[in-house]
Each structure stands twice: as C-alpha cells, then as structure tokens.
Amino acid sequence: MAKILMKGNEAIGEAAIRAGATNYFCYPITPQTEVAEYLARRMPEVGGVFLQAESEVAVGNMLFGAAATGRRVFTTSSSPGISLMQEAISYIAGAQLPCVLLNIMRGGPGLGGILPAQSDYFQATKGGGHGDYRLMVLAPSSIQEAVDLTMDAFPLAEKYRNPVMIIGDGMIGQMMEPVEFPDEVDKGDPATNEGWAATGARDRKPRVIKSLYLDPYKLEENSYVLHEKYEQMKQHEVRYERYKISAKNDLLIVSYGTMARICQTAIDELEQEGVSVGLFRPITLFPYPEKELRKEIEARNVKNVLVVEMSCGQMLEDVERVVQGVKPVTFFGRTGGIVPSPEEAKEQIKNMIKKPTRAKKASKATAKKQAAKKKSSKRQRKDA
Amino acid sequence: MHTEQATKTIFQRPESLSETVTHYCPGCTHGIIHRLVAESLDELGLREQAVGVAPVGCSVLIYNYFNTDFLEAPHGRAPALATGFKRIRPDMTVFTYQGDGDLASIGMGEIVHAANRGEKITVIFVNNAIYGMTGGQMAPTTLEGQITTTCPHGRDTTQTGQPIRVAELLSTLATPAYIERVSVHSPMHIIHAKKAIRQAFTYQKDSVCFSLVEVLSTCPTNWGITPTEATKWLEENMFGYYPLKRFKQPMTEEGA
C-alpha cells in the first residue's frame, strides 16, 4: 500500500480498526480527541462499536466489560483521563483480561496543561492503580511506529491476557507523517479466547471473571500467576533501538519516544563536530530492556550515561537501577509542556562530555566530589 | 448636597468582577452569566465571604475574572469540593460554576448527591448543548439530531439516549431545593436570569437550601454559526426541549 499522510491520533485509530479492534469507548480530552472524532466517523463504516461515555471512570469499566467478551477492545485518552481509569485497569489486570489503552501524555500534575510531556512514565510502568500488577508499555517515536505498535498491542494483550498501554507525548497525537498500513494484519479470532471469555455456560461450567480472592493463599497464587507473566514478557517481548552506538562513543544517551528523535538530531549534528554520541531508545518501557542496556554500558568505554526526558526524571530511575553505579548517570529534562530543542540537547551533551575529561586530571575521588557539587543546576540532576 | 449637574454613575463593573478581559469567543454568553453572578454577590454583600469553585471547561479561567477566592476542581467534581468546604465553613458563600459536560456528564454523580444531601451551596449550571473547550463534542444536553464532532451524523438517541434535562432530573429529589431554568440570549431573559441567580444566593445566605440555576447559553464557535444566529438557534431549538421554569422551591413564607 502507498504511503499516506496522517495525523498520529487518526493513524492510531485506523491501525486499531485494521487490527480487528472495532470496539471503542472514549471521553474527549486534548490532545487526543481526534482519535474519538475520527472513530465517530469510521466505526459506523466498519460496523463497529463507538461509544462516548459519561466519564473516563465509566470508559475504564466499559472496557472491562467489553474485554470480557473476548473481542478486541480499546480506548484512548490523555493524562488526567488515564488517571481516572486506574481503578478499572487494576481490576482488568487482576481479572487477567486483554485490552489496549493509549495515553497521549500532556503536562501535569492536576489539570496541568495540554502540551507534550512524558511525565506519566511512573504511572504507566510502575502500576498506576492499586495492587501487584504491571502493564505492558510501548513507546513509539514516529507515527509509523505508533501504527505498528498499535497493531502489535492487540495480539500481545491477548497472548498475556494483560492490558497493554501505548504512551506517546502530545506530538505523537498531533503531528502528521507518512504511514503505510500493512496488507496482512492479525485481526484476531474471538474463538481463540473461548477458554476465558464470558460466552454463556453452554456445554461447560459457569465461568466468573473476577479479581476477588478472600483466601490469602488463593490471592497470593493469583499474584504469582501475574508475576510469572511479567517474567515471560521480560524474556520475550523486550524491544529497543540502538542509534550510532559504537566503541568511539564519548557518551551514551538513553531516551524514548519523540524525545529520542530530538536527541538523534543533536547526535547527528555533534557527529559533524567530531563528537561521538550513541543513543539507546527503549521501545518497551515495561518490560524494560534491562539486560540489553546493561550490556551496552558494560561493553563500551562510555564515560557517562545521559538520560533525557520530558519530565523531571522518571525513566531515570530505571536507568539508575540498571546501571547500578557502574557509570555515572546524569539527567537532562524539560517538563510542563516544554519540548527541548535539539540545540538545547546538544548544549547539555557538550557540557556532559567536557566534565569527565576535566575530571580525569584530578584524582578519581575529587572528581566525584566536584561532579556532586554541580548537581544543583536547575535542570540538571546528578544521580546520588 | 447634590445638584442636577453632578455626574451620577448608573452603570459600572461590579466589585466582584476583576478588570481582566475574558478569553471567551465573540458572542459567547459565559461573560453575561459571570456578570449576573458578580452583581448578585455585590448586592447581597457576599463578595468577601464568597468562594467559587471553577469547572473544567471554557470557564475554567473564571477565577481570573472574579474578585473572590476560588478553587479549581477536577473535571466534574466541583460540587464535592464545594461540599467539603461548605461543611467546614458554613458561614461562607460557596458556589460552583459548571458547564454541561462538567456537571451533567462526568460530574453527574457529584451533583446528584450534593443536591440530595441539601448542601447549602449555589450551583450555576451553564447549558450550551455542547463541549466548548475541547472543540465541539457531544454533551449529554446535545439535542436530538444536533451535529457535533462525535456525532457527525447528528445525535442518534437510539444509541445515546435523549438529552438530559438537569433541572427536571434534580427536581425529582425529595430534599428541599431551589431549582430554576433561565436563559441569557435576550435582554428580557437576562433581567429574569439575574433575579433567579440572586434568589439562589439569597437562599444560601439564609442557610435555607441547595440552589441551582440552569442557564441556557450559546456557543457560536462550536455550533458553527454567527452570534446573532446563535441566539436565534437557542430560542428556536432549546426552548422547546428545555422549558424556562421554576421547578422547585423550598417551603418558605413566600414559597409554594
């Protein structure tokens, strides 16, 4: 199929339909309302379900009920709306149902703003609602990747019977890029979900889809079942991209989503200036590419790791966890809807590279102290 | 001593309104409703003890236009914030100002229970039959057949139900309350709307009951017509379904 120019929000809606997810529940919120507006037109054309609910609380629970049918179901929202769905998401994860959610993130906390941000990383990857559960979290950095990941999200959700969340900043929703929809798409088959869906107790015992286990042993068992799924995800589903990572790198950047593309431009321009920087871009934020990132850091002679995010430092904590003090980890970020420009990123990288070189001359211990002193800068954080 | 020549102020900005220019679109009636609320607060001497609760909607910035304290609530939750505040400070005047998405969609739970508990707060409910701020999606009050971005072929009531009549719905609660529906699309209607809003604050001042005034309002931008056409559209289309009426009033001397 030829490439067509599409806005992220609309392309994601179209991708879901093509992946057989013709059941959609929503509530308007900027900057993702175009998904709902697009599907309000498209769903009737494909005989699907489009429903604007009274709130995101209701959307989450409509999704819960809809997922119990064994059909492909999804919703899209932005940060404050996703917060309201957390209760339902916890129940869905507890009841082991598949569904797909998209969060086009805007600045928070509270009502915050409507401009691009990546400040819901913790919420998406560390739980969000109550209880011992995880979501699979995918982070596209282009509209094509958003389309591809949306199509993959449904079979992944079914494979693990777990909610999958796609997170993108406001730019992923609002920008237009050429996209190509593959001809062959896994549309799913509700029949394969007969084993767990509520289809009526015909020729089988009644089935209850639930998350209540009053017997603590049973509840613990359920938690272990969930936990085992997350371990499986870690083994089989990790995705990431390496960009210009080489033995020559002075610095390794870890960044995801649109922010990673901004870093790419900075890296390309620095290359012209003779500075070598590599980029590690996680695509799955849960499961996090732990082993892979650790390997890059250990194998290379990089002196410094720089985490770049549109937040005050959230993925940073995962990188620190992975690096475990082997190399210094530094952070650069802007938040509140401010998107750092490639020039700003370049400036940060240059500063980062200068520092360790200077530090070489001093003894290692004093270098560490010096670096620690510099951490007070407003937007720079040295990890403790 | 005043002489015939002395200048006499006959019209001025109410003290309860600030000097900030509003961000509303040309022809939007949110501004008129703000003024009526402010005049009522002034006249009843309530400005210094008033706390407003802002919604999420076009009027989220209402606190920039008022000279009173304000809280900013999550979408739809203003009546809950107002309840929390008023229970602890019954001596203060607490009001919410909410659109139809805010109050009748996401906030339906909060408004029903605040009204049913008889919270002594005042609710100004602005019904413009659409979501303004997010760019024209269907509201629970959108009329049958009305086109919005999420019902591009017109509201299909077999799928979305009939538009919700908030004043009527809340009037079915047994708890005493003052509930009236007014409009602000013409001078005559504005004068009446003012009386209703002032009455609502009076009931709160006297600790009588919960009070809610539903105000029919225009949204020329998202209705996709001019301000003049919008006032006409309101009268021709909304009046039939949303009758202007006092639906409920408490059993006081003058009450029924």
Place this chain on the structure above:
Amino acid sequence: MDQYEVLWAGFGGQGVMVAGQLLAYTGIKEGKNVVWLPSYGPEMRGGTAYCTVVISDSRIGSPIITNPRAACVFNRPSFDKFTPRIKPGGLLLVNSSLIDVTTDRDDITEVLVPANKMAIDAGSPKATNIAMLSTFVGATGVVEYDNLLATLEEKLGKKKDLLEINRKVLEAGFKLGKEAVKGKSAGRKVKA
C-alpha cells in the same frame, strides 16, 4: 536537497495549516520523508497559528524545529515572532498585503508576496495560502510544480471553480518565486 524546514504562520483562518499540509502531501508524492507539526492549544481561537514542515531524503530526527531554513509569515505578529528565528542564509516570505514592514536582517533573503491581492485578483481571498505556497515552491524548488498541482487537484478538486482560481494563483506565485530569487544572493531584498 538534504533536509528543508519551513515554518508557516498566520491568523487562524488564513490557511497556514493547510498550506503546510499541501507541501507535506507533495513531499510524500516525491518519495520523501516529511513531518508536519502544528501548534495546538487554546491559541486556536483567533490567535496566531503555526506549523512546521520538514522535508528530507533521509530519516527525520527532531520534529521540533527552532531555526527553520524558511518562514512564510501571513500577518504582523508572525513576522515579529518568527523572522529572528530563520537560519542565516535562509528565506523569509512576507505577505505584503497585510504586513507593511520589512526585515533589517541582511543574512536572509526576503521575498514580499502580495498574497491577499494575488488571491483576490484571481477570484477568491481563500487562495491567499496558495499564493504563499506557490511562491515558496517557486523560490526554493523543494518540490516540483507539477506534483504540487497534482496535490491541489486531489485535495481541493471537488470545487471546480475554486480549483480554477487556485490553479491561476499557483502559476502566478510559482513564476513570482522563481523570478524573485533568480541570480540573487541572501541579503538582497526582493520585491515581488
């Protein structure tokens, strides 16, 4: 051409978003990579709207462009805001029907386009954005004239009379843009 970035800015309703999109569509037709990024938010209501378009032969990194190679400004606030941001050696297209000032920067080429007048002369003020777009394409050659025309026919072809007007404006603008930069180097003020 390696990568070209152009910013489109004006009042909501002047068609700046559409101008950017038409350019992006044409870029795709030529097998190029493109990104169209709008300003979004409360400024939609009557304020200044802008978008950036990046066209490239290779993979596009940052969709955020702080310093574009060209800016096409439709009104005075946009002129004031974006002129200083153009890369040295870059191009500034000014809608001279509405903007009565010129830049004092001597490191960019400035082309004055009487866009509203051109559109009205051709029959409809709605074609203002096409006047700017075609002059831009004439001046830069970022995409081919024929491909731009084809995009126009595809996207705006339903209304036959409007298409005719647009075609006229397209031709005039393209010529104007081409002439304007002929043999001129950056820094020369070019009145069209």
